[in-house]
Amino acid sequence: MPAKPSGAPQRRSRNTGAATASGGPPLSLERIIATAVELLDTQGVDGLSMRRLADRLGAGAMSLYWHVGNKEEVFDLALDAVLAYHPPEAEAHGWRANVVHMLEDWRAAMLRHPWSAALLPRRALGPSMLGRLELLSQTLSRAGVADADLNVAIWSVWNYVMGATITRGSFDRSPDDLAAAQRRLTELGERYPSIDRSRLLLDSDWDGAFKKGLDLLLDGLTPKR
Template sequence: MDTPYGIAPLPVWERPEPQPRAAPVPLSRAKIATAAIRLADVRGLDGLSIRKLAKELGVGPMRLYDYVLNRSELLDLMVDAVYAQIAEAGRHSEWRATVLDIVHRTRDAALEHEWFVDLLGGRPHLGPHALAVGESTAAALNEAPGVRSIDDLQRVVGALNAFIVGALRREITERRTARSTGTDVTAWQTALGPYLTRMLETGRYPIVARLVIDGAHLDAEETFQHNLTAILDGITGRT
């Protein structure tokens, strides 16, 4: 493909699958992505490499380069396979129900494949399933009462995506920290509770004290739903 910067390979989505080879282990991009996801689910992205994936598949590393040029293309395939799960969200008659379905499926996918959040908010995801999710989300938000122009749509899509990335990264980070340290929220509160109580009793942090003492203590799922509702309410009520 000719570009202003010279000759660049076609994206993996536009390159045809290699011709089948007479080999003990048949391969396809779908099979490679499935195996890579399985490996990353167990070891994380740091534990994923072309060499380790080839061993998992029972082939030589060079064989995989017939299907993906590098690790970045492998990650693209993996991400789009996850988006395929999210893309199963149905189109509802009401815009808000469609958005809720897509966002909750995104959270479910991130909790199942924690490495997925490490790839959110970075490079644009341009695989066919990612584009389908983006289209469904934008089409639904375009029907919201507060969206009257393409500028409005860009802003609400950006706000929703920022919330999703931030909320999921925080939730997954907390899960990882609890696993790596063996300290859950209850244990952390027990350990630091006396210190925090002493600090709040100084009277220097009255609003923080109200948040800690009087605020609702929601679990991760309730917090996610509550904040998502606030985002959608804001979109609905824009003037």
């Protein structure tokens, strides 16, 4: 489970009005966080430092502290930025469609920014993630999930989305590697007949598997009439 939900610091946009050392546009909180996201996308969590961020912005490192308190705040704000959710203007038909849309969007955001899946469980929950969980809680409640079961339902969904995303993001074996692994399973088919028959290691429909698994999970959450 993630850290306590204290929330990311409130965003403040203080444009100093002065151009950066390289003659680029003035610093602003929005520009700092957007650049931090770009840096995290290319360098990962360990690759982000205030010095490196300042260099990317063409600014002095100390100038960043007019806008953010420290690197930890940059992490929180960058994570909150990539996990922002914008529900569709036209509400989907039925509670399940609304839940599926939000969860698929959450997974897609983490796949676009792989560092976010690793960082999320280690940070206090920010406004964007708390908003998603609140929307999920309200939707499941309206669907008939009892208050006594709501936390279990939410953590079950959390664990499914996080697990599926991390697995997909780290499963980067080449087609040749997968084919070789499947051939080995075929040779051992008598020992692993079900895995051999299902061609498990050659199934690359990650999106389809996520949707079907989510359907199974939501079936279990649906109150029995």
